[in-house]
Amino acid sequence: MTKDIIMAGFGGQGILMIGNLLALAAMEEGKNVTYMPSYGVEMRGGTANCTVIVSDEEIGAPIVMKPASLVIMNGPSLERFLPNMRPGGELVINSSLVDAGRVNRTDVRLFPVAADEIARDKIGSRQMASMIALGAYVAISGVVRIETLVNCLPKVVSKKYEKLIPMNVNALKEGSALAGIHA
Secondary structure, three states: OEEEEEEEEEOOOOHHHHHHHHHHHHHHOOOEEEEEEEEOOOOOOOEEEEEEEEEOOOOOOOOOOOOOEEEEOOHHHHHHHHHHOOOOOEEEEEOOOOOHHHOOOOOOEEEEEOHHHHHHHHHOOHHHHHHHHHHHHHHHHOOOOHHHHHHHHHHHOOHHHHHHHHHHHHHHHHHHHHOOOOO
């Protein structure tokens, strides 16, 4: 099994963190992984994306031209990455900021998740939207186990923010439940 995923959104939405968390969880499960972050010169509000490849086999290159999966947190990212997505892949969109009607493809599996609203209303912080999207993606794709993500959180959350780990756990589980799988 090989999964290549591009996660994209605005800087400050936690895109690089969820990519890092997914990569670490895959390594913990004994899989081969590449993680390649990319962000614009702006800190918050600029673009941020990362590519994660998870495989049971050796990975030849970290570059993905036609991703099998996308986790999209904003409209500009949808416009940029959707045209190159492979048919049949999983597309998780933050429907709080991206209108599902803008997905002009019927050859991908679309999973709209109102991540911002759910993060605000159920978790208590809009900053958890990317964790909700990650939880949904992992449940849908089966690329790693939710439990592995949860166990890896202390390794990617700095000591300064470790008090937020329970909130991150709740967000991952909420996203997983949205996908019809309860962690």
